[in-house]
Amino acid sequence: MSAKLPMMGHEMTVKAHFPYRRNVRTIWISDVHLGFPGCNADHVLEFLRAMRCETLYLVGDIVDFWALKKKRYWPQAHNNVVRSILGKAKHGTRVVFVPGNHDEVMRQYDGMTLGNVEIVNELVHETADGRRFLILHGDQFDAAVISSPLLGLIGSTLYDNLLKVNRLVNWVRARFGKDHWSLAAFLKQRVKNAVKFISNFEEAVIREARSNKVDGLICGHIHRPEITVNKDVIYLNCGDWVESCTALIEHHDGSIDLIRAHDVHEIIKSLPPRLKEQAA
């Protein structure tokens, strides 16, 4: 299992004389889970405002209809994320929504364009350097990994409770000046079955990419950001906005990186006041 996370190299360096708005060719985000209390909507918003792209792919589980069904929860910050996305769609960004299992109600609108947002269940993206990547949410591979107990955990009450405990731990840690720590990520890394689940998932992804004769596959679903080069196919996972707060970006030369919202936040924080305003 690769732990390679090429986070933020030189590409996010901000020149002080340059207004902060990062221009990239493509952005992929997934598993935002709007409507779920664990969603870090403020980070999503800050990230979306700091970035500009030609194409924005929403790779599923953007709105968490499962959570909304359990409890109606929709704060202003969640509205703002929707507005920001629709605003981009209105002002020239191609926005493509690839529904996930938590927003699978949208899958029936496959092929439609609603309010400038294209809804497509799966599609191929071609990078600037001519590589082809299949994009889908990733729950399609659940059948291949059905033996895993972790699978049932994602979206369950136990998982929600784990995240609640995690938030409490981080509240305490923040008071003592400690860094953010992800309990769920910690558990996922350590539980043997979880590791097996993730490797099974990756194997399923790689098989699918091969059978589609594409250079790689981009998905979300398992809340684990990843870029793994696997001989003939590349596996890319956007991560999520409940724990990792990550996105995939394609630069204008066609190269793809994972970036962390945390790093975007640190850059914005360090900007002079005038630039900070522009970044907001």
Ligand SMILES: [Mn+2]
């Ligand atoms: Mn999902």
